[in-house]
Amino acid sequence: MSCWIVTDGSAGMEIQGIGLAEALGLEFEVKRIVTKAPWRWLPPQLWINPLSLLDKTGDVLLPPWPDVLITCGRQSIPASLAIKKANGAKTFTIHIQTPNSDASKFDLVIVPEHDKLRGDNVLVCEGALGRITPEKLHEAGKKFQETVSHLPSPRVAVLIGGSNRCYDMTEDVMKDLAAKLEALHDEVKCSFLVTTSRRTGEENEHILKSALNNVPHQLWTGEGENPYFGYLALADALIVTSDSVNMVCEACALGKPVHIFELPGGNAKFNYFHKRMRDKGYTRPFKGRLEQWSYPPLLETQKIADEVRVILQSRQK
Structure with missing residues (x-):
């Protein structure tokens, strides 16, 4: 399946999207968007034709639309909603972090445990996703x-x-x-x-x-x-x-x-x-000295990817 990762280019957001796409084994393209004022300050539902409001100093989002769209961060939310509206069920939308909009508008939302959002389409991970394997x-x-x-x-x-x-x-x-x-x-x-x-x-x-x-x-x-x-x-x-x-x-x-x-x-x-x-x-x-202890490695990205893969496969049947 084709995959886009759409963020505002912030490293912490982009890494989470890439980590998930890699764990899913998807071929992906990274899209770094730049949003214009005053839209970047407004809630997603107030954006009029969001894809036309992206600044051309960043990536422009045009069809053909991807099979899987992974977004992270509030600036990418209007673009995700617009692509979903344009392509319907053909694009499976995944948003990482709690969105500042109705979570039910996405096919799947992945939040860290320290965020409070919960729901039928919400997966919860310990901390942040990443690329480490x-x-x-x-x-x-x-x-x-x-x-x-x-x-x-x-x-x-x-x-x-x-x-x-x-x-x-x-x-x-x-x-x-x-x-x-x-x-x-x-x-x-x-x-x-x-x-x-x-x-x-x-x-x-x-x-x-x-x-x-x-x-x-x-x-x-x-x-x-x-x-x-x-x-x-x-x-x-x-x-x-x-x-x-x-x-x-x-x-x-x-x-x-x-x-x-x-x-x-x-x-x-x-x-x-x-x-x-x-x-x-x-x-x-850290109190100025080294301590020694051990624990099972925190490998949440693969765990979440396994859950996402099951959901994607069930939709294809």
Whole structure:
């Protein structure tokens, strides 16, 4: 079956759609749309002819329509509703995350457990969907093994996000994290495999680089081939900033110790998510030291994909 993944291009949304499509074994196209003002601020039901309101700086959505349409994020909802109206039952629509519209308008909605939406067409996953599989980790580990072989063990992957609507990654916060990493190295002689995000910011990256200057590490800030999967595969433990559900869930797909570095901020959903992850034994707070524990890897994407596959097959009969 043909498949489109439609988002506004946000990495966290796109990754969830791609992860689901890959787990379903679908050939897919990624469509990154740009919505125009004032429509982007309005509820989906108020959009008039949504497909004509997409800015041409992004992808334009034109027939032939896909067999499966996966959307994530509120900006993609009007497009999903319009394609469903145009193609009816020929396009199976899946929306990831709670929509700001009537959930019954989609064939299927997939929400994280910390969202409250429930219903006959709603599947619930633990955290966020992602692209990690044991096979991908194995291949990435082999690929990047030589590049980190000079770094002493234990190797600690440090996944750093940044400021968003709920959390603040200030320079003081980065200085605190950097100081804790230096102290951790001094205590256990570990090395670090560090990645930052677009939200981290240049000044925060500069603080991090300066702090790690005399500490064995690799730091990826976006240049060259992305070693993210390789770092996950080759790490003995992980430290993850609290601002990203995606990063936390990807880290927990390994079954390795995941330490959460709390940023200032949060909200009810984030607080519930982090408490649940702690209570279920996936994560612990990062208090400046490494702890050891284990748990079954969190591989929700394949579980959800298996449920979706059954639903798709039942519709084809």
